[in-house]
Amino acid sequence: MPLRAASVVSWHSYWTEFRVRLQKDDSDDKVIIDRQLLTKELSTAVQKQRRGEARQLSSVRFHVTAHSRRQQASDKRKRIKVVRRQADLLPAVVMKPVGSPTLPRYTLIFLHGMGEVAMRYADRPHYFHDGSAAIKVIIPTAPLREVSCFDTWWSKVKSRDAKGGRWRLEKFNSWYDYISNRGGRKEDAIDIDSLHRMQQSLHEIIAREAEELGGRSERIILGGKSQGCVTALDAALTYPKRLGGFIGLVGHLLSCTPVEEDGPQINTPLHFYHEVEDDIMQWHWVSKMERRLRSSNYNVRSFRGKDPEGNGHFVGGVEGAWIRKSLRMICDSRSG
Incomplete structure (x- = not known):
């Protein structure tokens, strides 16, 4: 089946312009600061790639049966079927900027949190675009799988049977x-x-996008939220070539993720955002993971702030503000 056509989405972005001027008079010179609130229209093409409509994002195969149940599968009385399938990472959302041929090009690969899907971002292109760079955004969907720590959670499937x-x-x-x-x-x-399988899948996507950018892997930025942050950071630190940057929200560095001395990402800007009332990724142990990167001289920028909407770990609109802020910083530093 052909790819679903992209929809062009437009919105207004508000920004403030400050002008400084010197005013001379008979008594004294004065510095006058003029402030003006302006708007600009931004557009991006949003494409929703569903199963059966698009090429698969990954060729990696993985188990969807929980590890805890796979261990029991050898006991035939359990009658547990171990299922392995391809990690297609669909449905996915792809956003491409419209009408910005002169701006430097980048690709952001962004991973959602556990229990979410890529489609939640389909109507949120403003989370990623402010007109300062031409950024292609790829948001895949995590595989639907059994999870070992919840292997006692059962639900009844509705049936017409009486x-x-x-x-x-x-x-x-x-x-x-x-x-x-x-x-x-x-x-x-x-x-x-299961982590290594996703690592392989993301490395495939990175390599394919770098090829589209003329082999410039330093124009690829990885990012994610919560479990997506954790997974994207693992993929970034294990990728063999220099990347453009990393943006992680309410997540952390896994203790099993290697931190190489003088690794390929030693100078890559790594941006982290933490919510002060986060009770899922709690700062008392997340901060220790972050210090692991700092002690190996990685380029870490970390910020802790409160979600104005009071969502704690499940940050609301501030998610977009944090992402855009880091994209501006990373792309400005790598312009040229």
């Missing part, structure tokens, strides 16, 4: 499988193999 439906283990859109659920008190144990 006897009722069957029971099914709950599944989650999750970039990797969690072995533990420690309620935010400390880092959870994870299934390393």
